[in-house]
Amino acid sequence: MSVVKCLLVLSSCFISQFFCCSITDAKEAKHVNVILIMTDDQGGWDYGFMGNKHLNTPNLDAMAARGARLNRFYVSPVCTPTRANLMTGRYNYRTRAIDTYIGRAMMEPEEVTIAEVLAPAGYQTGIFGKWHLGDSYPMRPQDQGFQEVLVHRGGGIGQPSDPPEGAGQYTDPVLFHNGEQKQMKGYCTDIYFDNALNFIEQNESQNKPTFMYIATNAPHGPFHDVPEDLRKKYLAMDLTDAYGFDMNSRRKNKKQFDRTSRVFSMIENIDQNIGKLFQRLKKIGAYENTLVLFLNDNGPNGPRFVGAHRGMKGGVNEGGIRSVLVAHWPDQLKAGAVNEQIAAHYDLFPTILTATGVEKPKTLDLDGVNILPLLKNEAASWPDRSLFLQWHRGDQPTPHTNAAVVTQNFKMTFSKQNEPGKLFDLRNDPAEKRDLSSEKPALAKDLTRQYDTWFADVSSTRPDNYAPPRIHVGNVKEPTTVLTRQDWRYAGPKGKGWTRDARGHWLIHIEQGGSYDIKVQFKKQQDQKETELAVSVGKDQFHAKVPADSSEYVFHNVTLHPGKQTVDVKVTEGETERGPMLVYLTKKSAGNSAP
CATH class of the missing domain: 3.30.1120.10 (Arylsulfatase, C-terminal domain)
Structure with missing residues (x-):
């Protein structure tokens, strides 16, 4: 963590002015836990309590009935921007995280996350599921204040950042636990919730407050691996009117119904885990004193019911940028409270600080405001805002x-x-x-x-406001840096971003020069006898010819120089040039420090 960030975290003052409220009426005998839950590509009306007559979400419906709700809550059109807003309480355009892939989904490490403010105050912080703000040091969740980390890489399971050993597997996925690759057993959403619940139970047994962020990659695609019993249930339904319009009038075939049944099955599986969560909170005595916040990250990933509105993921019509916000906190919130004031994802950072009584760092500027008065229905008047x-x-x-x-x-x-x-x-x-x-x-x-x-x-937040942050290589916290297509900058000449023939390069900062191994993994063409590799790291260049029976090659003990560098890897097979799938940079020995 940088000196600037340390000062931000250690220096603090209470949030004040109109939007803040006191937490003095909370029961002082018990700490306040916070569980922040966000699903991926579930639309703002994919809930029974929001009028969706096809989806079965009894646990979320019960949560909404027992808790408080903001009816007009806004998020970004796609996931990385929403996650940057959520984690920092700041507009994502301040954070360098502006898009979802090819090097535009890495957040500036100088940004201060909610976990980095809560951890110094004694909170045990954990993330389970999707991060999507950078996979390499110093942008990983464990570099940004999270002490317990169980995540997949990139924007989702089944994307190019997946490790080859578990690519695309929602069941028995390969995840990363505190930086270590780990083969898991079970369905991904169940794994996230089970590990999160064990985490809070362990903390409660030690009387330690918990902040945990459960960010499912469901119901994001791919859709080949979903809870089969639930899929069959929804596929047997008549889903013709599950979209807010007559799907038959759009000349769609049963392929769309099959996809919707898969999405709905993933959502009901999430709902089942919500039920397990509240059961566990009751079992460990943390039900009353835990603030549970639930939202979705953007509009639906395809045509679906969006109430009286229109739009879906990616657009700025209401269907693309609306979420539910359900808050469940028996100690503080009145059951069934509903507020119509507008609010947004960047408001949750200051709201969580107020709920926990943790001070905001003095030098930290937030764009969000505390919306706890709205959830409590204690705001007799509320200033106009945009x-x-x-x-x-x-x-x-x-x-x-x-x-x-x-x-x-x-x-x-x-x-x-x-x-x-x-x-x-x-x-x-x-x-x-x-x-x-x-x-x-x-x-x-x-x-x-x-x-x-x-x-x-x-x-104008920074002089180079939209320049991507650089991946750091050679830091002791990450002995092997993995470069994926998720984080490269697209360079051409063919394809776009992730297509087979795409090319790209990575912007890195080598902290320690010296001896490295460089492993390149690539996809081969059929019947290709030999592959040529050309690797450049700054001015250093390395070449190899790989025989037909291999799709990877290791350059052993090559010397890399410290400082800012660009990594480019060209895979040549016959007349075709393309980029690699993954590149691994492993520091072999101590070298010179970067200037």
């Missing part, structure tokens, strides 16, 4: 592109740069069909001005 959400592909954001400004009653959306935005009255037009920008030009101009001010602010 929420800003944006995402699109690219190495840096483009203004007025797939963006939205949301207020309590109105919403301004922007599709493309140099095109005027559209204004909608969400009270009377929840499906965002009637553009009012010409009827309310003053309001449209004001919201556009607010957006421009916001975009300029977040884009």
Whole structure:
């Protein structure tokens, strides 16, 4: 951890001003635990209590009935931006984590996570499931305040960052426990919850407070490996009207119904684990004093029911950026409380600090506000505010592109740069069909001005604001650095990002020069007799010819030099050039420190 970050964590002051509330009415005899649960690609209406008549979510329905809920809670259109907002309490455009892959999903390690604030206050911190903010030092969750870590790499199981030994396996997956690769037994969602519940039980037995983040990769694809009994249950249903429109009218075939049955089976499996969670909390005596927060990370990963709205993952219509927020805390929250005020993912950081009574570091600037008064229904009046959400592909954001400004009653959306935005009255037009920008030009101009001010602010957080952070190599905390297609910068010449023939390079910082092993793993073409490898690390270049019976090669004891370097690996088979699948850099001996 850097000196700057240490100062941020150690220096602190109480959150103040209107948005904060006191926790003095909590029962002082017992610490407060926090369990933050977020699912992946589950839409904001994929719940029974949200009107979905096909999904069976009895435990989440009961949680909502016993707890408090914000009806208008917003998240980003896709997962990495939401996770950066959630972990830092800051707009993700301040954190360098702007997209989901090819080097754009790594968070600046100088950012301070909620775990880094809670851990010095005595909290035992754990993450179980999906991180998606960097797989290599110093961006891993264990480098960002989490003491117990059980995660998959990249954006999901079944993506190019998977280790070859368990690629694509939701059942018996290969995960990473505190940095060590581990073969697991069971279904991935069950594994996350089982390990998380054992973690909090161990902490309770020692009277230690717990903060844990359970981030499932379900119901994200791939969809080949799902709970089979539940899949059959949903496939037997008539899902024609499970989408908010008549699917038959869209000329879809049963392939879409099969996919929906798989998604629904993963969601019901999550619901079953929610039931197990509350049973365990009761068993260990932590039911009353544990704040459980539940949300989804973006809209649904395909056409599904989104209430009176429209849209899905990736877009800024309401269906793409709305989540549930259910808060369950018997000590503090009134059962069945529902609040209609707008709030967003970056509000949970200050809310958790207030709930736990942990002080905010003095020099830490947050964009979120404490929304505990809303969950308690204790905010007689609440200031007007605007929420800003944006995402699109690219190495840096483009203004007025797939963006939205949301207020309590109105919403301004922007599709493309140099095109005027559209204004909608969400009270009377929840499906965002009637553009009012010409009827309310003053309001449209004001919201556009607010957006421009916001975009300029977040884009100037650092001088090189959208440059990706570098992967550090040769640090004792990570003896072997694994470079994957998840974190490379796309370079061409063919394909995009993850396709077979794609090319890319990695931006690294070698902390210690000296002797390294470089292992390259690649996919072979059929009937190819020989593969040529060309590896460059800065100015150092290495070449090899690999026989037909091998799809990996190790360059032993090569010398690498300290400092900022670019790694490029070219795999040549006949007339085809492509990038590798994985590259492993292992420090062999002590060398010179980086300048």
